Amino acid sequence: MISLIICSRTSTLNKELMANIEGTIGCQFEFIVIDNSDNRYNIFEAYNLGVIQSKGDILCFMHDDILFHTSNWGEKVCDYLKDEKIGGIGIAGSPYVAKTIGTWWGGGLINQHQLHTVNGKLNLISRYCDKIEAKQKEVVVLDGVWFCIKRNIFMQISFDEINFTGFHFYDIDIALQVYQAGYRLLTVYDILIEHNSQGNLNRQWFENAKAFNQKWKRLLPFSSGKISFAKACTAELRTINELTIIEIGNGRPAKEVYLDAMKRLLADKRLYLFYRSPKYFAYFLHNYLKA
Numbered sequence: 001m002i003s004l005i006i007c008s009r010t011s012t013l014n015k016e017l018m019a020n021i022e023g024t025i026g027c028q029f030e031f032i033v034i035d036n037s038d039n040r041y042n043i044f045e046a047y048n049l050g051v052i053q054s055k056g057d058i059l060c061f062m063h064d065d066i067l068f069h070t071s072n073w074g075e076k077v078c079d080y081l082k083d084e085k086i087g088g089i090g091i092a093g094s095p096y097v098a099k100t101i102g103t104w105w106g107g108g109l110i111n112q113h114q115l116h117t118v119n120g121k122l123n124l125i126s127r128y129c130d131k132i133e134a135k136q137k138e139v140v141v142l143d144g145v146w147f148c149i150k151r152n153i154f155m156q157i158s159f160d161e162i163n164f165t166g167f168h169f170y171d172i173d174i175a176l177q178v179y180q181a182g183y184r185l186l187t188v189y190d191i192l193i194e195h196n197s198q199g200n201l202n203r204q205w206f207e208n209a210k211a212f213n214q215k216w217k218r219l220l221p222f223s224s225g226k227i228s229f230a231k232a233c234t235a236e237l238r239t240i241n242e243l244t245i246i247e248i249g250n251g252r253p254a255k256e257v258y259l260d261a262m263k264r265l266l267a268d269k270r271l272y273l274f275y276r277s278p279k280y281f282a283y284f285l286h287n288y289l290k291a
Contacts, residue, residue: 002029002074002148003056007046008064011037017064026072030056043144043167044159051154060148061171069115069192076191077148080136087183088149088175090142091193095129095224096232097141097172097216098239100264101209103201104141104172106242107235109227111137111187114145115194122194129231136186138224140179144171145195149178156181163215168199169208176216201246233274240264241280244287258288 004021006013013033021029032054034046041049047061058081070076080089092112094104105112112127128137157177159170175185199205213220221232240261247257261284271277 001056002027002058002060002077003032003050003054003151004029004060004062005032005034005047005050005054006062006064007034007036007041007043007050009036010064011035014064017067020067024068024071025074027074027078029074030054042161042165043170044161044164047159047170048161051151051158054151057151058148059151059154060146061144062146063144063195063197065196066146067194067196069194070190073191076188080186080188081148081150085184086186087153087178087181088142088147089136089186089188090139090145090147091187091191092143092145093139093141093175093185093187095137095139096227096235097176097220097222098236099213099221099268100236100239100243101206101213102239102242102246104143106239108238109231109235111139112143113187113189113192115192117194117196126189130226133189135190136188138226139175139185139187140222140224141172141175142185142187146193147171147175149174150183153178153181153183160215163211164208166204166208168205169212173212173215176219176222180219201249203250206246206250229270230274233271234276236268236271237265237274237276237280241283244284254291255288258284258291262288 032050034050036046080086091114094109096109098107109129110127111129112125114125115122116125160173244257244261248254265271265281
């Protein structure tokens with residue numbers, strides 16, 4: 001059985017979503033809905049509570065603003081997780097986690113297949129890191145819009161209520177916990193999900209980003225082992241650049257931001273050997289002098 005664990009922003013789950021799941025899942029399931037309409041819980045607390053309440057062998061953590069476009073998707077989930085080596089699956093993720101603070105997608109190494117509404121129009125987003133189409137791709141982190149993990153792994157892991165608060169980095173952190181417990185993670189391309197919102201990279205996101213990097217600093221950067229030196233360096237440079245945009249967007253003085261970006265670039269010895277580094281340094285220096 002699959003336990004669908006949802007941290008709901010409303011006191012009752014959206015009827016359209018309930019009907020959609022009932023009509024598409026194709027296997028035995030249960031709803032575990034954590035009522036968070038009064039903002040009582042952060043996402044780590046809500047999901048841990050959901051794990052405790054659940055009875056399924058597979059735990060599916062999902063946003064409350066998605067719809068499924070694949071029939072019998074629950075059977076597909078069960079088929080993937082029959083493999084003893086696979087600990088979890090999702091529809092978006094990356095085979096690389098940068099040393100630099102940033103989003104999982106900021107480095108450009110993205111495996112993703114989903115429908116997303118942009119300006120009222122539904123668009124299919126399908127990406128492959130290595131440009132090779134496949135039914136599945138190995139990753140080390142999963143995006144929180146929808147992901148499934150075997151229940152028995154939660155004897156070794158839990159959503160980290162100690163180091164984090166709010167609603168960011170629960171997905172990346174739990175994915176690394178699964179990976180460190182000795183299991184593989186996959187993004188899959190045969191379960192199509194529509195997502196109707198975007199994340200907010202606010203100040204609270206930044207605080208959790210710093211907490212994540214502090215917690216995993218001895219491991220980072222981390223990859224599935226299939227990332228070349230050039231791709232890893234490019235991902236780091238892009239992540240450093242992304243961080244400048246996020247910080248300035250959250251009101252930090254641009255001069256401080258670009259100075260820190262140059263320091264981060266110079267502090268990573270791997271980047272000294274990469275041909276694109278001088279271009280990024282010149283870009284950061286130019287913006288620093290202009291600020």
